[in-house]
Amino acid sequence: MSKVISGHAVSVDGYISGRTPDGDEEFGRGLGDAPMLFDWYFDGDTPSRVFDGFRLSEPSARLFDALAARLGAVVAGRVTYEHSSRFGGGSPHPAAPLVVVSHRPVPGIGEAQTLVTTGIGDAIAAARAAAGGKDVGLMGGGALTSALEEGLVDELVLHQVPILLGAGRRFFQQLPKHVRLRLLQAVPAPGVTHLHYEVLR
Numbered sequence: 001m002s003k004v005i006s007g008h009a010v011s012v013d014g015y016i017s018g019r020t021p022d023g024d025e026e027f028g029r030g031l032g033d034a035p036m037l038f039d040w041y042f043d044g045d046t047p048s049r050v051f052d053g054f055r056l057s058e059p060s061a062r063l064f065d066a067l068a069a070r071l072g073a074v075v076a077g078r079v080t081y082e083h084s085s086r087f088g089g090g091s092p093h094p095a096a097p098l099v100v101v102s103h104r105p106v107p108g109i110g111e112a113q114t115l116v117t118t119g120i121g122d123a124i125a126a127a128r129a130a131a132g133g134k135d136v137g138l139m140g141g142g143a144l145t146s147a148l149e150e151g152l153v154d155e156l157v158l159h160q161v162p163i164l165l166g167a168g169r170r171f172f173q174q175l176p177k178h179v180r181l182r183l184l185q186a187v188p189a190p191g192v193t194h195l196h197y198e199v200l201r
């Protein structure tokens, strides 16, 4: 069976999005003049083979492209979807269609996008059906927490950025039980450390 992988750029204090000085939340922004969570997408000289316009350091490009090439579909929580300008009616991944998960109707879902309102398990099943045997990516701390609670996540990737954001949306929300992880690889790179874990069951 294809795997479910959830990878996020995360601050050292565990936030996947930050707040601007006026308190507004913005996708991936740090505080004030603080570095962004996604600087490492663009601060190298190795072009991504998957994402046009990304230029990463060589170790980041190797890891990032290998993960991205595994994906055949992506599930995003409704907040991620809305904070990302609805992905312009498409998907965050150039070759993997998007499934949005919510408990309710979401206005503006695009024709190329699928909305699932019957739970994270159904959203992941819909993504698997669309993924053509490839793996499923999972975006958003809330969606990830739901999927972890139901034992549906196989791998976790923290692209850990050396910044303390102090506030924002947490990567991991409250879980009802421990989840054990096994480190598969740790890749230090300029501006980011990639931590790739297997979720043990």
Ligand SMILES: NC(=O)c1ccc[n+]([C@@H]2O[C@H](COP(=O)([O-])OP(=O)(O)OC[C@H]3O[C@@H](n4cnc5c(N)ncnc54)[C@H](OP(=O)(O)O)[C@@H]3O)[C@@H](O)[C@H]2O)c1
Binding pocket: 007, 008, 009, 010, 015, 016, 017, 025, 026, 027, 028, 037, 076, 077, 078, 079, 080, 081, 083, 084, 101, 102, 103, 104, 117, 118, 119, 120, 121, 139, 140, 141, 142, 143, 144, 146, 169, 170
């Ligand atoms: N740093 C990164 O790499 C990265 C990556 C992705 C996203 N982000 C950012 O991180 C933030 C994510 O926010 P978040 O973690 O609060 O939210 P999220 O996971 O994107 O979305 C949470 C929402 O998803 C829906 N949902 C989750 N589990 C569900 C379930 N089991 N059944 C039905 N619906 C379910 C609910 O929508 P309803 O409330 O509509 O029911 C819930 O409120 C955003 O700001 C996003 O832009 C950062």
